[in-house]
Amino acid sequence: MTWIKQKDKIDGAMKAKVYSFFEKLQKDDTSPGLHIEPMQNPADPRVRTGRIDQKFRAVLFKVFLDTIPHYFYYGAWPHDQAIEIARSSVLNVNSANGVLEVLRKSAPANTAEPARAKTPPVPPKPEIESAPVTVPAEVWVNPLAQSGTEAADLVSRLGLDEELVQAAYAAPSDDRLIDLLGDAPDWQATALLELAAGMSMAEVEDKLALNQFVVDPQATEEEKIKQALEHPATKMQFTFIGEDSEELRRVIEGGDFDAWRTFLHPEQRIYAERHYNGSFRLSGGAGTGKTVVLLHRARMLAKSEPSSRVVLTTYTTTLAESLNNGLSRLDNELRRAEKPGESGVLIAGVDSLVSRVLHPATDAEKRQAMKGLFGMELPAPSNLIGTDPSAKQWEYALASVDHGLEPELANATFLQQEYETVVLPNLITAKDDYLKIPRAGRGTALNRAKRLAVWKLIEEYRYHNRIEMHATYVEMAHLAACVLRQRGDGNRVADHVLIDEAQDLHAGHWLFLRELVKKGPDDLFIAEDSHQRIYGQKVPLSRFGIGIVGRSRRLTLNYRTTQQNLAYAVGLLKGAPVTDIEGEQESVSGYTSSRVGPTPLEQAAPTSVAELDNLAATLKTWQEDRVDLGNVGILVRYNNQVAKVISGLDERGMRARNVDASDPAGAPMVMTMHRSKGMEFTRVVLYGLSADSLPASYKKLAPAEQADALLRERSLLYVAATRARDGLVVSWSGKPLELLGAV
């Protein structure tokens, strides 16, 4: 049996009935209780309906493959609708590209504006004093009609349905366009979306692998269907169930929510399954399924070579936990590794991996690493310190050394960046080496006198850390890299390393990850979105012996959020000078989504008290509209705002919880924007985005560092705004944050 991805959601009771229908069908398709019946005058004579219960009938296609009856399950509908769908639907192997699809031979699509009920509307603004936001009404221009691509070419070359193409070219609005794609085969809907987002026919052909198969006109229909089932674009919508009742339960139970486990975009499938000669980079906007690709790829690598050691890592432990849950949901049986060097999949945050390599290393290895990094053969430091204590150490060094530097350079941010991007990666241990080293990529130039002053400060900083046996996470990563480098190719601890959120890693991480695995096929697979870089500095990979030239691709179809939220989030990045991990200009062109929803709402309040009133009122309205508040995220810029928002809401009779607390269950979660990385919510409020919400330290930086800090703030807003699946509210008091003006 083959399951065709369901467009309509099936509720709980229905799921059980569909499951039992399938079980019976699999045992004996002639069982009278199933009522498998052909149609009179159907568009496709292979169509059948079957009895799910008194009200619902299943629509199926019965095909003989190798003389064995094979059922394609299309869906279940109330009796009359099922009959109508069964009569008009055709299982078709597209003659232009060999993709299997179900076409509905129905009356021409109605181009009138439909009533939209799919996405619950965002409530009107609460009636309190607030500055209205006026959004100029824009005239919608149909991007397909404007693209210069002839509709006829889409039909003859790409194999798109003529009726669908005509309706799409005539669509009067974005909503209507997306609406009519709802009934189209998935690959056709995706092709039209990608064309509407500005892609050329050739790009769409490539992304959907439409030019991979040649349909043999002499082949029998059954042969064509068998071949079509292997097409990546068919697999967007069709999955073979076979005897695997677990797989059946998954597709039924998981529904739309877990579609990622089964129905991949052809591009996602290719990146998950293909072998590469060396390192590979997968970029793509927020929500385009990079993490999904990594999970499938980790599984593929572990399954295809059971003794292999696959490391799946990311920036933080929280994100690693979510990868862990994801992989368990994808395949609970997959062999897992506990520590580096073991067969199976090892999932850990990158700093945790560092300590798992460093901790068991021998004293001699660690001393050697200390010598390489700091120039002194000492025991490895035992106290790990974070960013704040490290900043204090820089302040201390600044207070102790007579440096004569101007304030723009004499600050912890500049010194730390200099130390982490120039000194540590180049293993600089002596003044003369620092004076000579090229500082490519560092925005602020330093003459000899300034370099001497900076070096004095670095020596002081290191001296204190040594006395106190302190080291930062960054230094630990470098030490672990040194340990692994000494061991060389004969003693690598991984065969494949997969990295999520790679834009946030620093040079030390890259050197460490490079040393985890021997250079060669499928060594490093890197998923990143430079627009989401909120930590760390820009670091071109080529500096760390990671060559990805010619092995770099970008995903553009957003599965998480709506067109409206995406446009808002991308708007926040307008004109931002973002470079990718190879140092090339990164673009947001082509980003699109297949879902529509309400326009993001900007809520201005005169005071912070009124802003809290706004928030409480918004949540109350959502509650009245039966929105599950447990799926709402309230995202703030700073940690200390979390408790304030929770208690402010409490005073207004609304309960909310810290993201790390489990109580009160079902209440909206409040967290920092940084913490929201990698998460998603049905609705999101970006709270407290007032003019003064930029970090206080920002103004003190040198222009180059200031520009980078500002870019990270924009990226942070982009990350936060793209967490919303449906509704997005942006709120502030007094004057709004200037960066919002970009939208």
Ligand SMILES: Nc1ncnc2c1ncn2[C@@H]1O[C@H](COP(=O)(O)OP(=O)(O)OP(=O)(O)O)[C@@H](O)[C@H]1O
């Ligand atoms: N092929 C797919 N079918 C259905 N849903 C999908 C598919 N691919 C991804 N998704 C869903 O889209 C959402 C975003 O996916 P994912 O987290 O992998 O994206 P991402 O690119 O890693 O995002 P971010 O960069 O924001 O972390 C998830 O809810 C995921 O389940």
